[in-house]
Amino acid sequence: MNSGGVRPRPLRPMGKLLAEDTRRHHRSLLLQHLFAEGPASRADLARATGLTRVTVSDLVGALIADGLLGELGTPAESKVGKPPTLVGLLADATCIIALDLSPDDRMTGAVVNLFGQVKARAEAPLDGASGEDAVRIAVGLAERLRDTADRPVLGVGVGTPGVVDGRGVILDAHNLHWAGVDLTGILHRRLGLPVYVANDANTAVLAEYTFGGTTAADLMLLRIGTGVGAGLVVGGSLVQGHAWAAGEIGHVVTDPSGVRCACGKTGCLETILSVPHLRQSDRSLGSVGTVVGEVVAPVVAALNLHEVVLAGPPDLLDGELREALDRCVRDRVMATSSADLVVRMSPLGDDVVLVGAAVLVLSAELGVS
Numbered sequence: 001m002n003s004g005g006v007r008p009r010p011l012r013p014m015g016k017l018l019a020e021d022t023r024r025h026h027r028s029l030l031l032q033h034l035f036a037e038g039p040a041s042r043a044d045l046a047r048a049t050g051l052t053r054v055t056v057s058d059l060v061g062a063l064i065a066d067g068l069l070g071e072l073g074t075p076a077e078s079k080v081g082k083p084p085t086l087v088g089l090l091a092d093a094t095c096i097i098a099l100d101l102s103p104d105d106r107m108t109g110a111v112v113n114l115f116g117q118v119k120a121r122a123e124a125p126l127d128g129a130s131g132e133d134a135v136r137i138a139v140g141l142a143e144r145l146r147d148t149a150d151r152p153v154l155g156v157g158v159g160t161p162g163v164v165d166g167r168g169v170i171l172d173a174h175n176l177h178w179a180g181v182d183l184t185g186i187l188h189r190r191l192g193l194p195v196y197v198a199n200d201a202n203t204a205v206l207a208e209y210t211f212g213g214t215t216a217a218d219l220m221l222l223r224i225g226t227g228v229g230a231g232l233v234v235g236g237s238l239v240q241g242h243a244w245a246a247g248e249i250g251h252v253v254t255d256p257s258g259v260r261c262a263c264g265k266t267g268c269l270e271t272i273l274s275v276p277h278l279r280q281s282d283r284s285l286g287s288v289g290t291v292v293g294e295v296v297a298p299v300v301a302a303l304n305l306h307e308v309v310l311a312g313p314p315d316l317l318d319g320e321l322r323e324a325l326d327r328c329v330r331d332r333v334m335a336t337s338s339a340d341l342v343v344r345m346s347p348l349g350d351d352v353v354l355v356g357a358a359v360l361v362l363s364a365e366l367g368v369s
Helices: 019-037 042-049 053-065 131-148 183-191 200-211 275-280 285-303 320-332 349-366
Strands: 069-071 086-089 095-100 106-112 118-125 153-160 170-172 195-199 219-224 228-234 237-239 307-311 342-345
Touching (some): 019 086, 019 349, 095 349, 106 131, 106 349, 118 131, 118 349, 131 153, 153 183, 153 349, 183 195, 195 349, 200 237, 200 307, 219 285, 285 320, 307 320
Antiparallel strands (some): 069 086
């Protein structure tokens, strides 16, 4: 959940502005400022965004009518003269349905408000389901959350294991036996709501960047659960790769004579770092951390990352494994690359994918993430 006192940060835009999107763009500028900085007067919004006061007044009026903004009174330190009226984003004006499909034994979901706070939860056991059966479980969970929402639903965000293309089609998710599954289309048809689906590690890094309190513009988040994946934000933008597979480090081979992986290769990083393997293996957590460091170090050096963030069970990750990873990276990259490097745990805990799924919707529907 979004910790108190930490302001969310908007991602830098990833697309080009079209002429017909000008009003939507201006609306997003206002929402981005209010999202990141908190309540402001109309005059402050005009100065911050570079829009005219007439444009700001018109947009604010429309956003108040839509229920997204509210007038919040005057600032306590108002100067002489007529005090300005502050307007602010109403966190509970609408809600988002968020799904995390990454656990190995269940699917989890939540109703999340506009500030990334989880307001209600639900889950559905998998009981070994995969393929179409797993799709039905995901749809049923989303429908249950929609039916319990007590306010308008802005959209549905989903963090799923596997490679997901720009249309939200799951190209390959080994653990769920999904290939070419258009979960976006399926959920949209069943729920009648906007739906956004992305890889779970990508959603997690979006949550970390937006609500995790970090000041870094260049970071990698390692999502460690049933599988292993990485999400990358570089220069304030999510990195997805030309085939939508950026961050798939779980399937980098680290031990060619090792254990067979679900992807078909032998000795992938996932075969030693996934949570089930960590809990069952006799291998020390420090030795695993060193292997992870060997995989991560070239990425840190190539991109000059500021932070490497671990998301997963703290009892496994936050200690010997994290410390060994940190040491290994520093030993393998030049001093300039590691001088300001931070290797840490995510403060968002088990909610990191759910909150990131909400960020998908915030970004697409309001332009504020």
